[in-house]
Structures are given as C-alpha cells and as structure tokens.
Amino acid sequence: MAVNIAAIKYIPDLPAVSALGGADLLHVSQGNTDKQATLTQLARFINDAAHPIGQLMFFGVKGKDPNTLFPGQSWTRYNAGRSLRVCLDNESNLGQNVGADQISLNTSQMPAHSHGAQGLVIQDNGNHQHNATTSWVGDHAHSAWTDAQGNHQHIVGLRSPNNHDGAGSIFGTSGGGGYNGAAAYGKGNNGIDLYPLTNVTGNHGHNVGIGGAGGHNHTLTTEWAGQHSHGIIGQVLSNGSGAAITIVPNTVHVACWIRNS
Secondary structure: OOOOHHHOOOHHHOOOOOOOOOOOEEEEEOOOOEEEEEHHHHHHHHHHHHOOOOOEEEEOOOOOOHHHHOOOOOEEEOOOOOOOOOOOOOOOOOOOOOOOOEEOOOHHHOOOOOOOEEEEEEOOOOOOOOOEEEOOOOOOOOOEEEOOOOOOOOOEEEEOOOOOEOOOOOOOEOOOOOOEOOOOOEEOOOOOEEEEEEOOOOOOOOOEEEOOOOOOOOOEEEOOOOOOOOOEEEEEOOOOOOOOEEOOOOOOOOEEEEEOO
16 A cells, blocks of 8 residues: 555554565655665664774674674684783783793792702712821820739849850859859959849730829811812602693683674
8 A cells, every 4th residue: 555655744654564674664864865774774884883893792602603693894703712801091902912821830930849869879089088186285294004913023133245144143143253242233253244134024014004184175176188079979859740830710712703894
C-alpha cells in the first residue's frame, strides 16, 4: 500500500516492518536536505565511531573475527602469547615489549647458601722445615746428683810411666822400687815417678738426676719456612641444575585484535 509521506504526522502512523535488513532505508537530513540511508550505512557509521583505529578488542570464545563482524574495517591479531600492562601516563612506553615468561637466576640473585665438601686432603709443599727456639727465663740453675749402684769398691794402686803397676792396693808395694806406703803422686825409692790408678769394679752405671729450678716457662718461637702454600685436593659438592623459573602469573588466555584501518 502506497503511503503519502506528506500526510503522515507521527511515526506511529507508519506500518511496522517485519524484519530489518541492511538495505532498508532511513530518512535522514543531511545539510538540511532530506536524504535516504540504508541500515548498513548506519551500522558502519556506528561501528567506526565505537571502534577507532588502534583499539584493542578481546574475545573469550573461538571463531570471532572483527573483520567479519565489522565490514569495511581491518583488524589483525595483537601480540599473541603476551600479557598486557598499562603504559605510562605520557604513553612514552606504549607498545614496548618487556619481560619474559621464564628467567634464569644469576649468582647475585640466588639465596645465600653453602656447599658441603668431601674427600678434602691438604697436599704437602715439598721438603721444608720450621726452626723453633725457646727464650730465656732469667738466671736460674738446675741441681744434679748421681745415685749409688749397690756396694762396690775401686782398688787404687800406683803406676809408673813404663806401665809397671804397683802392688794393687792403697798400701801396696811399688813395682821394683821397694816402696811401701800410701799410694800417691811422687817418686819411688828407685826414682821412678808414680801415679795413682783405680781399677774397674764390673760394668755398672750411675743414674743422674736433675732438679727443677722453680716454677718458670719458656716462650717457643717457630720460624717461617719460606713462602709456600698447601693445595687442597677434594670435591666440593654442587647442587641445582640451572633450570629456568616460570614467572607467569595465574592467567586466562583470550583472543586479542587491534584495528589497523
């Protein structure tokens, strides 16, 4: 049924449409001039205003493509596999990629710890010696004595230079001189020099004791043995494998698009 537009005063006077289509017309006033526009043109105008170039769009379901949803616009995938972080207020770092999903710690980042060791052996450093000296502790003396070794005696005789022994007793007779008297230095009746002589009394010994000199001490000084060092042979136990650490927070993956034109 033809409608006389001029006779229509209110929109409710128009018949309702059964369904909208992109080719359906709208009455618009453009520059104070009545014109027509399709719903497709209206939808594109709204989409261009709502989604400016550079906007990001997220989808939580598969198969959504803004290139299909918004004809006439160009969208591409944006930084797949990356997380998003808000830039500085002055946008100086806008679009910069930073960080990583995994990192490896360096020495300065590791907690303080120690390593055990096994089989450590200190090596010799060749033949060398250390000389030691003790200091004086003032003037002092040590007493000494010998002990007795049981009942025994030494027989004293007289001996001439030509080894003619006397009679073998203290009051013996000198050999060849006829001297009878105490054994002593001097000359016999025959003018031969005489010397005292003691004989052995069996193999024996005397113990010698040295007494203390009061409470004192000696300082001991050990000299250097020249510059040297001692190596250590062994194994220092190691730990860890150097595997990278995952630092990705609890995350949900979404599809991200950016409008290019």
